[in-house]
Amino acid sequence: MQYFVSKTTPRTILIMFDRDDLLLEGLQEVVKKEQIDTAAITGGIGSLQRVHLHTITTTAVPSVDKYWNFTGPIELASVQGSVIGGDAHVHISIYDWDSKTVYIGHLEPGSVVAYRAEISLTVLEGVKTERYTDEKGEFRIRQR
Numbered sequence: 001m002q003y004f005v006s007k008t009t010p011r012t013i014l015i016m017f018d019r020d021d022l023l024l025e026g027l028q029e030v031v032k033k034e035q036i037d038t039a040a041i042t043g044g045i046g047s048l049q050r051v052h053l054h055t056i057t058t059t060a061v062p063s064v065d066k067y068w069n070f071t072g073p074i075e076l077a078s079v080q081g082s083v084i085g086g087d088a089h090v091h092i093s094i095y096d097w098d099s100k101t102v103y104i105g106h107l108e109p110g111s112v113v114a115y116r117a118e119i120s121l122t123v124l125e126g127v128k129t130e131r132y133t134d135e136k137g138e139f140r141i142r143q144r
Helices: 023-033
Strands: 002-005 012-018 039-056 065-084 087-096 101-107 112-123 129-133 139-143
Touching (some): 023 039, 039 087, 065 101, 065 112
Antiparallel strands (some): 039 101
C-alpha cells in the first residue's frame, strides 16, 4: 500500500492498495498515520478476493445486522463513507462474480484486495467530531 497527499487545501489523499492488502485496516492505518479526525471518503474502486460486509435487516431500533463473507473474484464498484473521530465508516458496492449478484453494505475487517484498489478522502481540517448514541438509541454525530 502507498498513498499520496495533496500539497494544497483541502487536503486530499489517494490510497493505492496492492494485492493481498487489507482494505479497511489499510485505510484505518492511513487515517491514524495522517492524524485525521474527520474526513469524507469520496470514492473508491478495485477488486477483492475476500470481502466481509454487513447490512441492516430491519428498520427497528436497535438494528439487526446480517453479516456476509465471500471469497473469489469480486469487483469493488464503489466506496463511500466518512471518518468520524478517527474511525472510518465505510460503505461498499460489490459484484460477486460467482453468484452474479451485487451486494451493498458496511465494509468489515478482513476484506482483502485481489489486484488493486484505490480509495480517496478529503480531510475536513480543524473539525473534530465523535459518534454517539442519543437517549432514543439513535446514532448521531456531533462536533467536539
